Amino acid sequence: MTVYKSDFMRTLSERGxxxxxxDTDALDxxxxxxxxxxxxxxxCTAKSLHVGSLxxxxxxxxxxETGHRPLALMGGGTTRIGDPTGKDEARKILTDEEIxxxxxxxxxxxxxxxxxGDGPKDAIMADNADWLMGLRYIDFLREIGRFVxxxxxxxxxxxxxxxxxxxxxxxxxxxxxxxxxxxxVELTRRYGCRLQMGGSDQWGNILSGxxxxxxxxxxxxxxxxxxxxxxxxxxxxxxxxxxxxxxNADMRSPYDxxxxxxxxxxxxxxxxxxxxxxxxxxxxxxxxxxxxxELNEAKKILANEATRLMHGDEAAAEAAETxxxxxxxxxxxxxxxxxxxxxxxxxxxxGLLAAYVQAGLCASNGDVRRNVKGGAVRINDETVTDERRTxxxxxxxxxxxIKLSLxxxxxxxxxxx
RNA sequence: GGAGGAGUGCCCGAGUGGUUAAAGGGGACGGACUGUAAAUCCGUUGGCUUUGCCUACGUUGGUUCGAAUCCAACCUCCUCCA
Numbered sequence: 001m002t003v004y005k006s007d008f009m010r011t012l013s014e015r016g017x018x019x020x021x022x023d024t025d026a027l028d029x030x031x032x033x034x035x036x037x038x039x040x041x042x043x044c045t046a047k048s049l050h051v052g053s054l055x056x057x058x059x060x061x062x063x064x065e066t067g068h069r070p071l072a073l074m075g076g077g078t079t080r081i082g083d084p085t086g087k088d089e090a091r092k093i094l095t096d097e098e099i100x101x102x103x104x105x106x107x108x109x110x111x112x113x114x115x116x117g118d119g120p121k122d123a124i125m126a127d128n129a130d131w132l133m134g135l136r137y138i139d140f141l142r143e144i145g146r147f148v149x150x151x152x153x154x155x156x157x158x159x160x161x162x163x164x165x166x167x168x169x170x171x172x173x174x175x176x177x178x179x180x181x182x183x184x185v186e187l188t189r190r191y192g193c194r195l196q197m198g199g200s201d202q203w204g205n206i207l208s209g210x211x212x213x214x215x216x217x218x219x220x221x222x223x224x225x226x227x228x229x230x231x232x233x234x235x236x237x238x239x240x241x242x243x244x245x246x247x248n249a250d251m252r253s254p255y256d257x258x259x260x261x262x263x264x265x266x267x268x269x270x271x272x273x274x275x276x277x278x279x280x281x282x283x284x285x286x287x288x289x290x291x292x293x294e295l296n297e298a299k300k301i302l303a304n305e306a307t308r309l310m311h312g313d314e315a316a317a318e319a320a321e322t323x324x325x326x327x328x329x330x331x332x333x334x335x336x337x338x339x340x341x342x343x344x345x346x347x348x349x350x351g352l353l354a355a356y357v358q359a360g361l362c363a364s365n366g367d368v369r370r371n372v373k374g375g376a377v378r379i380n381d382e383t384v385t386d387e388r389r390t391x392x393x394x395x396x397x398x399x400x401x402i403k404l405s406l407x408x409x410x411x412x413x414x415x416x417x
Numbered sequence: 418g419g420a421g422g423a424g425u426g427c428c429c430g431a432g433u434g435g436u437u438a439a440a441g442g443g444g445a446c447g448g449a450c451u452g453u454a455a456a457u458c459c460g461u462u463g464g465c466u467u468u469g470c471c472u473a474c475g476u477u478g479g480u481u482c483g484a485a486u487c488c489a490a491c492c493u494c495c496u497c498c499a
Contacts, residue, residue: 293452
């Protein structure tokens with residue numbers, strides 16, 4: 001491993017953030033000599049970012065931590081195009097309202113990890129809609145387009161794969177990387193930005209910006225990517241049956257977030273501790289050296305720390321306590337995620353199928369039926385064998401709730417109101 | 418512009434008139450085993466008011482008692498020719 005002199009590069013390197021970099025030595029020197037502004041772009045394709053973006057967010061956090069200036073770029077403009085990278089086909093076109101709503105949701109996350117303001121080291125949030133929306137086609141082609149090589153674009157994986165897989169690629173999507181490249185230049189002009197970071201899938205897009213920057217601003221710009229995050233058994237990070245592991249609390253509760261980290265595979269514990277917590281490396285080394293069941297302690301610490309960063313001390317402690325009661329005591333924890341149903345509905349009797357679908361434990365009635373057959377459905381810890389069972393006030397426990405479980409790990413409380 | 422080939426479920430991929438909600442694999446979910454892990458084994462994997470009905474094999478129409486399978490047009494991709 002290269003030994004870096006700057007705090008930022010050393011930290012990133014030691015903690016496993018670096019996958020590719022356009023010029024590590026020069027970048028290291030840059031970080032030693034000045035306060036560097038670096039950016040990462042986030043498209044507004046959903047109301048929240050998910051754990052897949054967390055590595056990126058942590059990088060911005062470390063950037064500020066080591067005395068530099070992070071810039072979070074909202075893709076308010078580029079989201080109107082849709083990044084073809086890694087996609088088989090164009091995503092559906094989002095409406096302006098959806099994009100604005102998504103942007104608002106995504107912004108919230110950054111307040112937890114960055115300090116914004118007007119000072120020289122305060123983080124900046126920008127939106128590429130500000131300069132992309134007003135572009136004029138012919139002007140843009142003449143000023144920027146002449147410096148963009150189609151030959152090079154065709155070599156980029158995002159494009160090449162599409163073509164090789166015999167899938168349609170529209171001019172709209174093809175332009176995405178040109179706009180991303182232009183973003184980089186624009187940020188260099190506006191904020192003196194010198195570095196763009198991103199996931200490894202963004203390497204091509206980022207380099208396009210570096211090339212364009214060299215031609216237009218005669219400044220050396222840098223590119224740095226993180227490794228694609230997969231679990232040791234090869235699955236993509238953060239993708240589960242119930243979808244992505246969202247960061248926003250209203251889309252995935254702190255308890256479920258905590259559980260996500262608690263269920264980390266053994267082989268990933270050390271790697272994740274380095275990437276997703278701020279624990280000192282010697283402490284991490286101690287934790288990942290644990291073996292067998294003892295590793296569970298390390299997983300709890302991982303869950304605690306990751307949840308703390310995301311949702312705060314209180315939420316993390318509560319999630320840990322809920323998990324302890326549920327899994328270690330087998331007791332009913334009042335703080336499990338819950339859904340509310342009107343008292344009157346309960347008195348009338350709620351169908352098992354409806355309850356599970358409403359709780360989000362199953363996708364459809366048929367899904368519940370299948371799980372009943374498979375013995376996965378339990379009410380108040382008793383296995384249900386009759387799919388036509390109804391839930392009534394008689395099912396309320398002494399705590400006044402009904403515990404719906406799917407499998408061993410998913411529990412939702414049903415609360416009458 | 419011309420000739421030929423292709424488009425199947427979350428993904429890959431078989432199927433070329435009824436027995437096909439569609440083989441097989443992957444993934445995912447559930448069960449067993451464990452440590453709320455991995456690996457392994459087993460089961461499940463379109464929806465619904467479930468002995469039935471509805472939706473689904475690029476899109477839209479058509480032929481037929483009956484179509485993923487035949488025909489037409491369109492969309493997209495590939496190969497060759499101009």
